[in-house]
Amino acid sequence: MREALSILASATVLPPSATPSGNYRRRHRHSTTSTTTKPRPNHNPKQKPQFPASSPLLSSSRWANRQTLAYYTKLASKLADDGKFDDFLMIAESVVASGVNMSEFLALLESEHLARGIVRLLCDGKLDSLVATLFNGIQKLGVEPVGLFDEVAIESLKAECRRLLKCGELERLVSLIEIFAGFQFIIKELVEPSEFIKLCITKREPTAAIRYAHIFPHAEVLFCSIILEFGKKRDLGSALKAFEASEKILSSPNMHAYRTIIDVCGLCGDYLKSRTIYEGLLAENITPNIYVFNSLMNVNSHDLSYTLDIYKKMETLGMMSDITSHNILLKSCCLAAKVELAQDTYKQIRKLESKGVLKLDDFTYSTIIKVFADAKMWKHALEIREDMLLSGIIPNTITWSSLISACANAGLVEKAIILFDEMLQADAQPNTQCFNTLLHACVEVCQFDRAFRLFQCWKERGSQQTISGDKLNRAYNEAVDQMSEMGVPLRLCSHLTMRVPYRPTTSTYNIMMKACGTDYYRAKDLIDEMKTFNLTPNHISWSILIDVCGGSGNVLGALQILASMRESGIQPDVIAYTTAIKICVKQKKPKLAFKLFAEMKKYQIKPNMVTYNTILRARSIDGSLLGLQQCLAIYQQMRKAGYKPNDYHLKQLIEDWCEGVLQTERRSERQFASHITDFGRQSLLLEKVAEYLQDSNAESLFIDLRGLTKVEARIVVLAVIRKIKEKYVAGKSIKDDLSIILEQQRHGDRASRDESGVGEAVIRLLKHDLALEVIEAGSRTGSDRDNKGSPTNSSLNFEVDEKGSLAETSESPTRRPIILQRLKVTRKSLHQWLHRKTVSSKR
Structure with a gap:
């Protein structure tokens, strides 16, 4: 091959006398004499271009080069067809060195050979080799690689990119895409941006996503998409990495990116990070827009004071709050249960609406209705509904659900059911929450039979809904289309009754299990019935079942359910354990209660306030020193955990235990001893008693009563003497005074x-x-x-x-x-x- 190329190079410098003879000369003379014949126009873009007469390749002095060039052009086409682009580039470089323009050389080639060679390499999975040889080599010769690809080659390149994407080779693919972008390829035609970003999110690869987004001119939009998608996966670290990269790449602050990352902080539950991002904006003297402020308020809506500060900050900056800002403020009032503030905010919004500044939407009305619903102010909630109707806004499903909840929370089951019927007549589609709210209302007022009747009726027949108006017309047109195909006439009526399908959820069954009372077998049947709806019992379901079983007096059965819960793959939580402990205490099984409490520590389940109070109620069951020591230890754990214990019950236990030392009880002293009402003093007393009753102080026969009152000193002394008695009965003698x-x-x-x-x-x-x-x-x-300034004796x-x-x-x-x-x-x-x-x- 190299010898052939040297021949080609030497042929380019032949002297003018070295011209061919014979027929070839005659053909050449004929071609040169026919100068009056005009060439036919080239209408086919793939047809080889006609060289001008001035081209050195066609000059008479280099007429012999034409044969040589034709030979190597054919050879180059064959090499390209076989995918041997290394050799092809060697020929191309020699041709260019001989003085032939590369574009003219490519025009002499058969272009389909190049495309077929590219397809051959792509089918063999040699994309990296193609890029390393052909792309780089052809660009050095002044030709863009994208011009070598026809439709078939482009489709092959797409297929190879899709294969790499499917195999999850993100690092390799993004490197190739960066190269393709440099070679002027249209990237979105090779790899769909949404698919590439989706795979980066799934594989937690923020770096690949950032590199990919950086390629596009609309990178800021892709960065926001990447940040949001990572947030939906609760991957705040990757979202922050993409956000920081967007800050470095983009020339100016992108408020859309700031708003997105703040929303992601809310999705991931890190509201403090959202505040840090906001403070960073202020530190750079950048004023956020209204959308960033709204997102910040929404993420921190659980903190009413902070939300109000942001709201006032907007006013300070002269920024006009929109309806979303006021809705979030109402939401914050709702979460904080600040009814009066919510009412004042609602009045302020109505005032702005009367001035034409704002327009209330369904979210505003639904939120203020929920405020009243949570506060059991059902009359106020119904008044808001009237305001809503007067404003021309039709209540949606959320509004109706809040209205039903308002009456249900107040125990007005009949009124709640009436509202449910009105909702159906208003063509509103009830959701599962509406059904569950009604069932829960029945259970709360102990109308268990009614709850089961409604539940069974809804399961079998759903709920009847009367349709009229536009919905009726749509339903009628659909029915006409169906009936006309069957040739059945259809008459138009003023209303249409349909069945609203009802599908219970796990929460529905949890409500119905509470309606079982102490009927364990009925509750167990509901657990089994959940499987028919492809539902799985959750922690609450198991806890309710434990409570129902224990309520019937079957303590061992309740503990067996707790074990079955773990066997089913659900780790019992603090609610399940607290329920089981409550049953043991109620059925006077203190040892089982303390055993369950120790088991919670084994599985690293932290007790809550209810757990501590429940286990401390075992005091009246076990009157031994060990039982009291266990209660005191739990009491100290409770204080260390940050809970404020109710010391009254434990104080009463210690008094009873200590007074047991006396041979005869004096009624007056017993009454006098129980008159400690200062809970701060109780805590000090209990700490003192706990100190003396610890096993580590078993050998100590010393009592320090300094700082105690008469009642406290009496209890401490009796506690120590009772402890001495317990040890003496156990066989331990006294060795000191x-x-x-x-x-x-x-x-x-x-x-x-x-x-x-x-x-x-x-x-x-x-x-x-x-x-x-x-x-x-x-x-x-x-x-x-002494008084004289001298020391005493x-x-x-x-x-x-x-x-x-x-x-x-x-x-x-x-x-x-x-x-x-x-x-x-x-x-x-x-x-x-x-x-x-x-x-x-x-x-």
Whole structure:
């Protein structure tokens, strides 16, 4: 091949005398003498172009080159047909080097050979080789590769791109598309943008999507589409990556992209990120448009204060709020249950409408109706409907659903059903929520039989709806078309009755299961019936079934349902466990309740407020030390979890448990002990009791009553003594005396020695009620300087250690001494008391 090319190169420099002879010369002379004959016009664009007489290729001095060029043109066509574009380009380069224009050389070629060679490589899957050789080589010679493709070659290229897309080779495909775009190919004809972006979303490939969008002149539109699609997949990270790329690529801020990313933040539940994006705009001194503000308000509509701030910010900027802004503000009021603010906003909108500034839409009326529906203000909701009709706006399905909910929430079942009938007569198509709302209303007022009758009727026959007006005409025309084909005459009537199909949902069956009361088998049949509608029980369904089974007294059956729930592939949640715990507590099965509570920790299910309160109700069932310790531990967990516990029940439990120490109960003291109403003091008391009852303090026989009231000190002392009794019964002996520290007044105070009465109450409890031997002792823990500025005789400080002993400290005496009253209950008296209690309990 290279030898042939050298021959071609040498032939281009032949001298003028080296011309052919014979017939060829005569043909040449004939062609040169026929100058009067005009060439035929070239009407076929694929026909080889006619070279001008001045072309060096046709000059007489290079007449021999024509044969050589014809030979290599034919050879190049054959090589192109075989897909051997490396050799083809070698010939093309040599021809161009000889002085022949590349476009003229290509015109001499048979173009179908090039196209067939391209198709051959594409069919063999050698697209990369085609791009690397032909595309780059032909462009170096001054020819665009896109001109080599005919319709068949273009279709082959499309097929290969679709194959790569189907195989998911996004990185390879996007690299090729970038090359095609550089070679002037029409990209959207090769790969459908929506299909490529859809695959990028599915495979979580934001980089490929960004590179693809960057190719198009309308990149800002594609970027918004990419951001939104990632948001629908709840992939905020990829959406933010596409958004940041759009900011870098686009020359000016794209408000549509800002609005889209803020909407995506709402879809992904990250409202704080939407605020950060908005603050970034303000930091760059960019004023958002009304649509960005509306999106920001909508995403943060759950936070009424923030929504109002954004609304006021719009007013500060002089931006006119549209009806969407006011609707979102109404929505925020609805979510925050601010009825009065919603009413004021509604009045303001009506005022603007009267001035011609705004026009209320169905969303405005539906939202304010829902505000009243949630607040059970059904009369106000019906008044809004009248305003709506006077404005010429026809209530839609959402409006009717909110009206029905308003009456249903107020317990007006009859009124709700009347509204449902009016909805059907108004040609409005009810949705499943309307049916469910009516069923729920019946269940809430305990009309269980009525709920089942409606449910069964709707399942079998649907709901009758009277059609008139435009809908009737459309239905009539459709019926005429059908009847005319069968040759049956049809008379026009003033109305038409049709059946609205009814398809229950999982929520529908959950409502009906609540109507079963304690009838477990009926509820179980509803679970089985759900399968006929291709429905699957959810967490709520299983929780209701557990509650129904437990309500009939079948605790083991309820626990079996909990296990079956996990076996069915649904992990029990906090509601299911709380329901099961409630059943165990109600049926006086505290051990099972605590076992379920421990199982929640095993599966890392966090208890909620209801769970904690439910498990703490087990206090009245189990009166042992272990049961109390479990309750106290749960109480402390509840506080650490951030819940504010109701301490009354646990305080009552501790009082009952502690008072059990006494041989005889004194009614007056029992009543006096229960008069703690300060819940803050209760929390401190419970923390103190919990500290002394922990197993880690099992060896400690020391009680510090400083800072406690008489009632609190009594409970703490009784709790520790009850704990000593429980340990003694379990076989653990007492090894030391019981020490009690009482805080007294500072030395020199005019107040009485025991103004609080804590010491007197504790001594009376120990000596008179429990018949224990108590030894009183006072200790000085610090000293002040005397009036002359000199230290007192006592220069030592003492503090009480964890065992109740007084320990000397090295701190200088700068304060007045605090006199501590120390009580000691001897080990001997404790043994005697415990022995008496044990003997009396056996009797």
